[in-house]
Amino acid sequence: MSHRIFLLLFFAIVALYSTSLYAVQIELNVADITSPAFAAQGVSVTFVQDGAADLRIAALQLGEKKWEKVHLYCAKFILGADILTCERGTLDIIPNLPFTLVYAFSSKKIEFHLLGDKGESLQIHADFRAQPWQLNAVFLNTQIKRFAPLLPAGTPVPTAGKLSGSLKVQGGEIGVGNVTVDVHLLDGAFSDESGLHAGEKIELAINVTASHIEQTWLANVKLDWLAGEVFWQPMYLRGSHQLQAELEWDGKQFKLPQATLSMKGIGNIQLSGLWDVDSKKLTQATVSGAGLTLARLFADYGVPFMGGEAAKTSVMSGVADFDLKYIDGAAEEVHLALHDAAYEDGKKRFSLHGLNADIPWGAEQITRARLSFNSGALWGVPLGATELQMNMNGLEFSVPVASLPILDGKLSIQDFHLQQQGEVWQWEFSGGLTPVAMPALSAALGWPEMQGSLSGMIPHVSYRDKALKVDGALLFRVFDGRVVVSSLNMYDPFGPAPQLFGNLNMSDLDLGALTQAFSFGNVQGRIDVNVNALELVNWLPVRFDASVASSAGDYRKKISQKAVQNISSLGGAGAAAAVQRSVMSVFENFGYNRIVLSCVLRNGVCAMDGEPTRDNSYYIVKGGGIPAINVMGYNHSVDWDELLNRLKRVIKGNRKAVVE
Numbered sequence: 190m191s192h193r194i195f196l197l198l199f200f201a202i203v204a205l206y207s208t209s210l211y212a213v214q215i216e217l218n219v220a221d222i223t224s225p226a227f228a229a230q231g232v233s234v235t236f237v238q239d240g241a242a243d244l245r246i247a248a249l250q251l252g253e254k255k256w257e258k259v260h261l262y263c264a265k266f267i268l269g270a271d272i273l274t275c276e277r278g279t280l281d282i283i284p285n286l287p288f289t290l291v292y293a294f295s296s297k298k299i300e301f302h303l304l305g306d307k308g309e310s311l312q313i314h315a316d317f318r319a320q321p322w323q324l325n326a327v328f329l330n331t332q333i334k335r336f337a338p339l340l341p342a343g344t345p346v347p348t349a350g351k352l353s354g355s356l357k358v359q360g361g362e363i364g365v366g367n368v369t370v371d372v373h374l375l376d377g378a379f380s381d382e383s384g385l386h387a388g389e390k391i392e393l394a395i396n397v398t399a400s401h402i403e404q405t406w407l408a409n410v411k412l413d414w415l416a417g418e419v420f421w422q423p424m425y426l427r428g429s430h431q432l433q434a435e436l437e438w439d440g441k442q443f444k445l446p447q448a449t450l451s452m453k454g455i456g457n458i459q460l461s462g463l464w465d466v467d468s469k470k471l472t473q474a475t476v477s478g479a480g481l482t483l484a485r486l487f488a489d490y491g492v493p494f495m496g497g498e499a500a501k502t503s504v505m506s507g508v509a510d511f512d513l514k515y516i517d518g519a520a521e522e523v524h525l526a527l528h529d530a531a532y533e534d535g536k537k538r539f540s541l542h543g544l545n546a547d548i549p550w551g552a553e554q555i556t557r558a559r560l561s562f563n564s565g566a567l568w569g570v571p572l573g574a575t576e577l578q579m580n581m582n583g584l585e586f587s588v589p590v591a592s593l594p595i596l597d598g599k600l601s602i603q604d605f606h607l608q609q610q611g612e613v614w615q616w617e618f619s620g621g622l623t624p625v626a627m628p629a630l631s632a633a634l635g636w637p638e639m640q641g642s643l644s645g646m647i648p649h650v651s652y653r654d655k656a657l658k659v660d661g662a663l664l665f666r667v668f669d670g671r672v673v674v675s676s677l678n679m680y681d682p683f684g685p686a687p688q689l690f691g692n693l694n695m696s697d698l699d700l701g702a703l704t705q706a707f708s709f710g711n712v713q714g715r716i717d718v719n720v721n722a723l724e725l726v727n728w729l730p731v732r733f734d735a736s737v738a739s740s741a742g743d744y745r746k747k748i749s750q751k752a753v754q755n756i757s758s759l760g761g762a763g764a765a766a767a768v769q770r771s772v773m774s775v776f777e778n779f780g781y782n783r784i785v786l787s788c789v790l791r792n793g794v795c796a797m798d799g800e801p802t803r804d805n806s807y808y809i810v811k812g813g814g815i816p817a818i819n820v821m822g823y824n825h826s827v828d829w830d831e832l833l834n835r836l837k838r839v840i841k842g843n844r845k846a847v848v849e
Contacts, residue, residue, distance in 0.1 A: 242275070249282075256282050256338075263290075271295050275580055282338050284507045297322075307334070309351070321366055326356040328372060343387045350377030354395075368408075370397040377417065385740035391417030392428065399436075405439040423493040429453035434460070445474075454485035462515075474515040481509045483530055498685075502535030507544065523550045541565040541572075548579075556581045570595060584609040588618075596633070598644070600624035615653035621646045627667065631706070639706040642700075643667050655681045659691075668706075670698035670715075687724040693718075697740045710752025715740035716784060730829075736787040747778045748810065748818070756809055756820050781813025786822075788832075795827045 231247025233322030246259040264277035275290040288311075291300040301313035308330045315324040330351040337346045354372030358365055377391035392415040399408035412432040419426045434448035448460040458481070462474035481640040487505035495503070505510040507530025543563025549556045558579040565572035572593025580587045588605040605618040624642040631639040656678065663674035677691035695718040704712045717740050724732040739746070786809050789796040799807035799822055810820035 236266070240265050240267070249389050277802065283335055286335055303331075315729070321359045321361050324356075324358040328352045328354050329354075333374065333377065334687075343381075345379045345381040345388075348378045348380055349389075350391065353373050359714075362632050366401050366402070369400040370395060385422035386420065388417060388419040391419070393417075404439055406436075408436040408438075410434045410436060424489065425493070426489060452485075454482060455489075456481040469520065471515070472517055474513075476513040476515075477511065479510045481511065483507045483509050483527075498535070500535060504533050506531045519552065521552050522554075523552075524548070537566075538568055539566070543574075546582075550581055552583055552584075554581075567595075568634065570630065595622070596625050596629045598623040598642075613654050615651065618652040619649050619651065620646055622665075637706045639668070640702045641668055643664075645672075652682075655684070657682050668698040668702045671696050686727040687725075689728075691723050693720040693723060695719070697742075704752060709745075710755050711749040711778075712752050713745050713747040713785075714781075714784070715742065715744055729794075730790060733788075733791070735791050736785075737784045739783045746781050746813065748781050749778050753779065753810070753818060753820060779816050780812065780819040781818065782813025783811045784809070785811070790829055795829050795832055797822060797825055797827055 215702065216378075216492050228250040229248070231245075233245050235243040235245075237243075242263045244261040245259075246258065249256045249259045250840055260281040262279050263275035265274070267274040267276075271294050273292045273294070275288075278288045280286065280288075286303060286305075289300075289302045292298070297317040299313065299315040299317070301311075301315075303309075303311035309332060311326065311331050313324065313326045316322060317588040330353060333347045333350045333352050336820075340346065352372055352374050354370070356372070357367075357369040359367040359648045372395050374393040374395070377393065378387075378389040378393075380387040393413060394413040396411040397408060399406055400711065410432070412841070414428045414430045414432075416428040418428070430453060431451040432448065433451075435446045437444040437446065443464040445460060445462045445464075450458040450460060452458065458477055458478040460474070460476055463472045464470070465472050485507045487503075491505070492500050492503060508528040509530070510524075510526040510528075512522070512524040513520060525546065525548045527544055527546040530546075531540070531542045532544065533540045542564045542565060544560075545562070546558065546560040548558040548560070550558070558581060559576075560579065561574070561576040562572075563574050566574075575591070575593050575764070577588055577591040580589075586607040588602065591602045591605065592835045593600040593602070600620060600622050602618050602620040605616065607614065607616040610614075622643065622645050624644040627639040627643055630643060631637060635726050635764060644667055645663060645665035647663060648659060651658050651660070659674070661675075663672075663677065665672040665674075673694045673696075674693045675694070680688040682689075698716050698718065700712040700714045700716050703716070704710060716793075717738050718736075720733050720735045722732060722734050723730065732760075783800065785800045787798045799809045800811055801807055802821070805825075806821050808819060809822050810818065812819045
């Protein structure tokens with residue numbers, strides 16, 4: 190053993206000069222001491238006449254751990270014919286740890302005692318003459334922070350905790366043969382400089398039995414994490430877990446033939462693996478679990494890696510079965526099964542209930558996954574029961590056709606394809622929407638009630654590197670008119686601040702149905718709405734060129750007094766209905782020839798215009814018929830947020846028009 194070689198050499202040096210130990214101060218320089226696991230350079234020993242002894246080591250190495258300028262001091266050093274004693278000894282790499290060391294030359298026995306404050310003690314008894322030789326250590330309330338200097342660089346440092354229990358080591362001429370550890374840690378804590386790893390109030394029970402057979406170490410490990418909390422970026426974990434494992438170590442590889450991880454509130458997970466020490470890589474592993482509770486599993490090990498505020502309040506329920514086979518840095522096979530699961534997005538954007546799935550995936554296999562759910566919701570819109578099948582070929586996934594019930598209609602998806610190109614995932618699909626009743630849809634979305642139905646075609650849609658692109662135009666029918674969405678692109682649609690770009694063109698909308706839906710008063714006629722160069726950031730408009738104008742054609746054009754008042758109030762004090770107050774009080778409806786209004790949004794300001802007049806004003810509603818009415822606008826620059834607030838007040842009926 191390395192420590193035995195060092196101790197015997199040290200004692201031999203002391204014995205050579207014992208005759209003059211108390212007469213003079215003696216300083217000795219010793220050649221370097223090395224062994225397979227131990228090295229000491231620049232060793233010097235100084236004996237002083239008051240009975241003290243100093244041992245200094247310029248460089249000390251144990252395994253991969255290195256120290257410089259190590260100092261061992263004995264306040265009282267006694268050397269007899271058969272015994273050596275170091276009383277009130279200190280070792281600077283473990284500060285504030287006074288000890289007593291006694292070594293008997295003939296019996297080769299070592300006694301080490303540490304007595305600290307508040308019942309802290311550490312006792313080591315070693316007998317190197319016995320066959321097999323033995324070393325026993327007993328811990329009682331030993332503060333683990335004392336041993337922080339012995340840990341490798343970069344390791345989180347223990348800051349609190351008391352260790353009680355025992356360590357037993359047996360060996361022979363070839364070295365250590367058996368090791369038994371049975372210890373209990375109470376109120377443990379640790380942290381690192383980055384603040385990314387920390388723990389407190391940790392209670393652990395550790396039991397290890399290990400044997401060295403031929404060239405291999407075999408060990409059984411039982412670790413009970415009884416209490417405490419650990420933050421290991423990005424996870425926050427709580428205690429009440431247990432690990433039982435078998436380990437093998439041959440000097441080149443760590444092998445985990447079998448292990449069981451029992452996780453409170455989740456279930457049992459079976460593990461095995463192989464770690465190559467030279468390459469510092471996990472070369473193979475298997476992980477499996479049956480009947481795992483998704484609620485705690487998702488909260489502790491899923492949510493932390495999802496990111497975003499919504500993920501923190503997202504929840505899952507149900508049961509899962511899981512099998513993973515990992516080889517040479519990549520997953521080789523994965524089999525996931527979900528039983529009566531459910532998912533609720535933290536922002537209530539998406540949910541699924543009664544989810545069942547069977548997903549057998551292989552890196553070099555062609556397989557098919559089956560998924561179904563009983564109900565769900567998308568932004569509050571109910572989704573009906575759905576079943577689909579997915580073809581999988583390595584990192585390529587495809588769904589030839591799927592049908593998703595939405596209220597009384599269906600969203601069809603064709604040729605969905607998902608694959609990984611390099612480090613980037615991309616997907617694409619096309620589809621269509623059969624008619625969905627607008628009253629039910631608007632109620633589900635929390636909108637004012639709308640009449641008619643919504644239907645349309647969805648052209649080719651693709652997603653790559655956080656960018657979503659629609660090739661062609663989305664076509665819908667609503668308010669008895671036609672809606673075309675073109676040049677639609679989105680960046681980071683699933684991120685915290687998605688950006689949307691596109692054009693929205695609506696033609697021949699029924700103004701009667703539209704104004705009734707938004708409680709705007711009654712306007713009869715048809716209207717075209719164009720919103721070009723639209724840009725949204727986090728779903729709020731920051732730029733667009735918008736216009737509203739009466740549709741071409743011959744149709745009834747009437748506007749109610751309430752609608753006139755509301756249109757006037759949108760322009761603020763500068764907008765007015767150009768009609769006598771007496772006329773407004775007599776007639777309920779008026780004729781008009783044309784409605785026209787535009788808004789160009791830049792930097793939070795809406796540049797407004799309508800049909801030009803001879804002065805600086807503009808027509809918003811130009812009169813026609815009997816009785817006729819004109820609604821004029823005078824403000825060409827309006828704060829966008831203020832305009833939105835006016836619109837909200839108009840819909841609530843809290844604002845009256847300025848009439849002249």
